[in-house]
Amino acid sequence: MTESVHAHADEKPPGLWRWVVTTNHKDIGTLYLLFALLMFFIGGSMSMVIRTELFQPGLQFTDPLFFNQMTTMHALVMIFGAVMPAFVGLANWQIPLMIGAPDMAFPRMNNWSFWILPFAFSMLLSTLFMPGGAPAGGWTMYPPLVLMTGDAFPYLIFSIHLMGLSSLMGAINIIVTILNMRTPEMNLMKMPLFVWTWLVTAFLLIAAMPVLAGVVTMLLTDRYFGSSFFNAAGGGDPVMFQHIFWFFGHPEVYIMILPAFGVVSTIIPTFARKPLFGYASMVYATASIAFLSFIVWAHHMFTVGMPLAAELFFMYSTMLIAVPTGVKIFNWVSTMWRGSMTFETPMLWAISFVVLFTIGGFSGLMLAITPADFQYQDTYFVVAHFHYVLVTGSVFGIFGAVYYWLPKWTGNMYNERLGKIHFWCSIVFSNLLYFPQHFLGLAGMPRRVPDYAIQFTDWNQVSSIGGIGFGLTQLIFVYIVFQAIRSGSKAPARVWDGAIGLEWSVPSPAPYHTFQEPPKLTEGELQREGI
Amino acid sequence: MTRSARQQSNRTLALKLAGITLAMFGFGFALVPLYEVFCEITGLNGKGVNRIVSAAATAVDDNRWVTVEFLSGSNLAGSWEFRPSQSRMRVQPGRLYSVSYQARNPTDQAVTVRAVSSIAPGTAAGYISKLECFCFRQQRFAPEEQRMMPVRFMVDRALPPELGTISIAYTLFDSLNREAAPGS
Structure with missing residues (x-):
C-alpha cells in the first residue's frame, strides 16, 4: 500500500452527505444502530399508549380501533424497525473487526440495504394518518381480517417488501463477508461466537424472509387482483395463510435471538476471565436451533383445528428446541463457574439475559404443551412469554453489546454509574411490567383488548407502572450514549482486560479503515475453546 | 488471494445466495399447491373428497348410529x-x-x-x-x-x-x- 493511501486513511466526506453516500461498514453500523434506537422509541411510545389505556378497565384514552392500530404497529416497528436493524448494525460494526476484514464484502449494497429502511418505515408510519387508520389486524396479518384494512393496506404490504429486501441484502452481505473475508488463519471453528450466530442467522434470513414476501404478495393479489389464495369462496383457505406465515414467523423469532446468544457468549467469558465453556457445542447448538426452527411453526396455531398427529408432532419438535437451548444456558453458567467475575454494566446485562431469557424459555415450554396451550392461546400469558424472550432477551442482549463495544466505537468510556442505574431500573421495571402478565394470562385475560373485566385491574396497574417506568428509564440510555460520543475518559485499545478478539487489537475509537492487510492471530485470539 | 480474485469469488457466492433467496420466494408459492395436495390426501382441512358412490351397491350398517x-x-x-x-x-x-x-x-x-x-x-x-x-x-x-x-x-x-x-x-x-x- 502506498504512502498516499495511508495519508487518506481517515478522511471522510464532509457534512451530513457523508452519511448518505457512505460505504464504510462502521458508518453504516452506526446508522443502523441510531435508526434502531429511533424506532425503539417510536415503538415504545406506542406501547405507552397501550399500557396507559390498560391502566384501568373501561375506555379512557383511545377508541378500540386506535388501540388495535397501536398493538399492530408496536409489533411491526419493534420487530422490523428496532430489534432486527439493531442486530444488523452490530453485525456491520463488529463482524469485519472480529474476522480481520477491511470492510463488508459489498460496501455499496450495504449502503443500499440501510437506506431502504427509512423509506420502508416512512411508508409504514404514514399509515397512521390515513383514512381508515394504520393496520389494526395484528402484526401477523391474518386474513380475512387484514383484508379489511383501509387505504393503509398496500402501504403495509410494500413496506414489508422493502424491509424484507433490506434484510436479505444485509444477510447476503454478511454471509459473503464471513465466508470469504476472514483473515487467513481464522478457520470457521476459530471464529468468535457472535460471528457464528450471525452466520446462522443470515442463513435463516435468506430462507425465511422470501416466504414472508411471498405470502404478503398473495394477500395483495387477493385484495386487488381477484386471486383466492385465502378466500374460501374461491376455493382458498384462510388457515393456509397461518401455515405459510408461521413458516416464516418461527425462524424469525430465532433471527431475533441468535445474535443475542452470540453477544452473551462474547461478554460472559470477558468478565468471567475464562474462555467460553464448550465453544464447539455452542456452534452445534446454534445450528440445531436453526434447523429445528423450520419444523415447529404450527405450535403458533394449535387451536386452529389440526389432527392429533400434527398436534403431537409440533408439540414434541417444539420441546426438542429446549435441548440445544439448554446446552447454551448451561455453557454460559459453566463459563461463569469459578471465574474471576466482575460486574461491569455489559456483564450485568449478560447475566440478566441468562436468567430472564430462561424464564421466557420456560413459559415457552408451557405454551408448547398442546392441551395447556388451548387455555393459554391468545391470552396475556403469550404476551408475557414473548416479551421475556424479546425484551429481556434480545433487547437486553443489544444493550449489553452496546455497553460492551461503545468504548471501541466512540473512543470514550461511557458513564459506568449511569450505566448501572440504567440496568437496575430496567430490570426492576421490566419485571414489574411483564411478570404480572403471566398471572393475567393464566387468569384468562385475552390479548389485544383495550378493555377488560375488573378482576384484572390490579395486575394491569402494576404492569402499567412498570411499563411507564421502563419507557422513561430508556431516556437514561440515550443520555449515556450521547455523552460517550461527546466526552468521557479515553478508552484504551483493549477496553476490558479479559477481552479476547481482533477488535481489541485496533485503537479506540476504531480508525475509519481497519485491517487493510489481514492481521495475524495471536495466541490469545485463538483461545476460544474452554476446558 | 488477490483483490480481483476475491471480488470474483464474493460475486459468485452472492449470486448463489441470491439464487437461494429467489428459490425460497418460489417455495412460498409452491406451499399453496403442496398444502392443497397434503390436505386432499389426508382430508385434514374438512374439505372432503368427491367420490362416486352407488347407493344400491352399499349395504347399510344396521347396528350403528x-x-x-x-x-x-x-x-x-x-x-x-x-x-x-x-x-x-x-x-x-x-x-x-x-x-x-x-x-x-x-x-x-x-x-x-x-x-x-x-x-x-x-x-x-x-x-x-x-x-x-x-x-x-x-x-x-x-x-x-x-x-x-x-x-x-x-x-x-x-x-x-x-x-x-x-x-x-x-x-x-x-x-x-x-x-x-x-x-x-
Whole structure:
C-alpha cells in the first residue's frame, strides 16, 4: 500500500452527505444502530399508549380501533424497525473487526440495504394518518381480517417488501463477508461466537424472509387482483395463510435471538476471565436451533383445528428446541463457574439475559404443551412469554453489546454509574411490567383488548407502572450514549482486560479503515475453546 | 488471494445466495399447491373428497348410529337468513339421507352466492359422500328470493368407530361473479 493511501486513511466526506453516500461498514453500523434506537422509541411510545389505556378497565384514552392500530404497529416497528436493524448494525460494526476484514464484502449494497429502511418505515408510519387508520389486524396479518384494512393496506404490504429486501441484502452481505473475508488463519471453528450466530442467522434470513414476501404478495393479489389464495369462496383457505406465515414467523423469532446468544457468549467469558465453556457445542447448538426452527411453526396455531398427529408432532419438535437451548444456558453458567467475575454494566446485562431469557424459555415450554396451550392461546400469558424472550432477551442482549463495544466505537468510556442505574431500573421495571402478565394470562385475560373485566385491574396497574417506568428509564440510555460520543475518559485499545478478539487489537475509537492487510492471530485470539 | 480474485469469488457466492433467496420466494408459492395436495390426501382441512358412490351397491350398517349436526353461517353483506331444516340427525352408515337448507336474500339486488362446506372433525371428511348438494354449484338469488336447497348424503360404513358425531357446516360467500373451482 502506498504512502498516499495511508495519508487518506481517515478522511471522510464532509457534512451530513457523508452519511448518505457512505460505504464504510462502521458508518453504516452506526446508522443502523441510531435508526434502531429511533424506532425503539417510536415503538415504545406506542406501547405507552397501550399500557396507559390498560391502566384501568373501561375506555379512557383511545377508541378500540386506535388501540388495535397501536398493538399492530408496536409489533411491526419493534420487530422490523428496532430489534432486527439493531442486530444488523452490530453485525456491520463488529463482524469485519472480529474476522480481520477491511470492510463488508459489498460496501455499496450495504449502503443500499440501510437506506431502504427509512423509506420502508416512512411508508409504514404514514399509515397512521390515513383514512381508515394504520393496520389494526395484528402484526401477523391474518386474513380475512387484514383484508379489511383501509387505504393503509398496500402501504403495509410494500413496506414489508422493502424491509424484507433490506434484510436479505444485509444477510447476503454478511454471509459473503464471513465466508470469504476472514483473515487467513481464522478457520470457521476459530471464529468468535457472535460471528457464528450471525452466520446462522443470515442463513435463516435468506430462507425465511422470501416466504414472508411471498405470502404478503398473495394477500395483495387477493385484495386487488381477484386471486383466492385465502378466500374460501374461491376455493382458498384462510388457515393456509397461518401455515405459510408461521413458516416464516418461527425462524424469525430465532433471527431475533441468535445474535443475542452470540453477544452473551462474547461478554460472559470477558468478565468471567475464562474462555467460553464448550465453544464447539455452542456452534452445534446454534445450528440445531436453526434447523429445528423450520419444523415447529404450527405450535403458533394449535387451536386452529389440526389432527392429533400434527398436534403431537409440533408439540414434541417444539420441546426438542429446549435441548440445544439448554446446552447454551448451561455453557454460559459453566463459563461463569469459578471465574474471576466482575460486574461491569455489559456483564450485568449478560447475566440478566441468562436468567430472564430462561424464564421466557420456560413459559415457552408451557405454551408448547398442546392441551395447556388451548387455555393459554391468545391470552396475556403469550404476551408475557414473548416479551421475556424479546425484551429481556434480545433487547437486553443489544444493550449489553452496546455497553460492551461503545468504548471501541466512540473512543470514550461511557458513564459506568449511569450505566448501572440504567440496568437496575430496567430490570426492576421490566419485571414489574411483564411478570404480572403471566398471572393475567393464566387468569384468562385475552390479548389485544383495550378493555377488560375488573378482576384484572390490579395486575394491569402494576404492569402499567412498570411499563411507564421502563419507557422513561430508556431516556437514561440515550443520555449515556450521547455523552460517550461527546466526552468521557479515553478508552484504551483493549477496553476490558479479559477481552479476547481482533477488535481489541485496533485503537479506540476504531480508525475509519481497519485491517487493510489481514492481521495475524495471536495466541490469545485463538483461545476460544474452554476446558 | 488477490483483490480481483476475491471480488470474483464474493460475486459468485452472492449470486448463489441470491439464487437461494429467489428459490425460497418460489417455495412460498409452491406451499399453496403442496398444502392443497397434503390436505386432499389426508382430508385434514374438512374439505372432503368427491367420490362416486352407488347407493344400491352399499349395504347399510344396521347396528350403528351416528349423529350428524348441521351448521350454517353467512359471510355475505346484509342479514341473510340461512339455516338447515333440522339441526341434527341420527343416521346409519350406508343409508342415504336428505336435509335441506333454507336461504333468503334480504337485499333488493340479485346475488350469486357460493356455499362452502366444512366437515369437523377433519378426519371424518373422507367418509361423507354427497350425492346432491347446493354447494356443488353457484346459486343465484333474485331480490328477496327465498328457497329451499337440498343435500343428499351418506356416511361411509368405514367411518372409524371413535367418531360418533360429525358436523357439517356451510358458509355462504359472495361468488365474486366469476367461475371458481367447484366446492366439494
